[in-house]
Amino acid sequence: MTTDHGYPAVSMYIAGEWCQGGTGRTAPIVNPATEEVIGDVPLATTADLDRALDAADEGFRTWWDTPVARRTEILHAAADLLTERAFAVGRIMTLEQGKPLAEATGEARRVADTLRWHADDARRAYGRIIPSAPGTLLSVRR
Structure with missing residues (x-):
């Protein structure tokens, strides 16, 4: 509507x-x-x-x-929808903000790219390095 x-x-x-x-x-x-x-x-x-x-x-x-593979699928699907609808989203942003249409459409596409990046990055969450005492390194691996 x-x-x-x-x-x-x-x-x-x-x-x-x-x-x-x-x-x-x-x-x-x-x-x-x-x-x-x-x-x-x-x-x-x-x-x-x-x-x-x-x-x-x-x-x-x-x-x-939710398993990481399924979360990745969901985020990629969201990114695909946003890419598909970037012009419509950009038009709405232009009405709301007065932002130039090309800039608003580009922003929607950049958000879709960011979703893809973070979806894929979640697959690389192997663990973390924790600062500790001098000369000591603690790591957490999944």
Whole structure:
């Protein structure tokens, strides 16, 4: 769903559901180039934030238990979607921020590349070196 300005309708995503917040109150989204209101963003209540924190905690535990190969697949799929939608994301960023379209589209593509980099880097998490006493080196290997 989009507004008359081509700006997508904004909702909060909490615990797997799109919602408008406990009170239904919103704040305007203003295009800085035209000072025109292009949409509304829902305002969260304390209860909304508590639900989001609980969901994030559960999500973290689920992600932690997900094998690294599966996490890598998920992050690569997200990067592919972002690359595919870079122009649309860039257009939204331009409406929100007044940023030039080419710069905004490039930023979306760089984020996709960063997702790929970190997804692949997770496969190289062999351990760490821990600073210790002089002349002593401790290492942790997985």
